[in-house]
Amino acid sequence: KQEVTQIPAALSVPEGENLVLNCSFTDSAIYNLQWFRQDPGKGLTSLLLIQSSQREQTSGRLNASLDKSSGRSTLYIAASQPGDSATYLCACVGSQGNLIFGKGTKLSVKP
């Protein structure tokens, strides 16, 4: 049974810092891996999708990496801004498209 763990559970940083969010998973037989952002009272927004054959994906200030052999993914946020404050969720995608989520990392970026 796939289990997804995210570390840290919460993170507070000053504006402008570069930061790394970590995600680990127990079963390397994943189809894809996705990172989502969740704002309070709202649904989830997909940030990046990494196919199992890829090593990384980039979108603007975000870069996500995937190492299937070690069961790890990281989300790198460059030059953080207060608007980046949200909960970031990592999810492994099974072959049927179902998502298995971690508990998330709650990020707070202080001005």
Next chain:
Amino acid sequence: EAGVAQSPRYKIIEKRQSVAFWCNPISGHATLYWYQQILGQGPKLLIQFQNNGVVDDSQLPKDRFSAERLKGVDSTLKIQPAKLEDSAVYLCASSFGRAGYGYTFGSGTRLTVV
């Protein structure tokens, strides 16, 4: 394009009552999912539809939860009777394939059972 629509946004009911949630996915998305998100947890899949057929309902508590997707478009999720531990946000999502591409979530329905 319009997003995934869910209603109601909020619902408060007493335990043992019944409740229903509605979801309208993005037009053309064949796959529809219902997730349950308990406070402080990541979302957990309850049921997955491909068109109007069930792909996975292994984590759906079938003694109290039911879901249907008539005509392969919108869907309803029902809880009867509700328990205190059903308090959560119920998220609907859709995608245009079974590999997770184009995943779009609705804003969710926050259920409080008192």
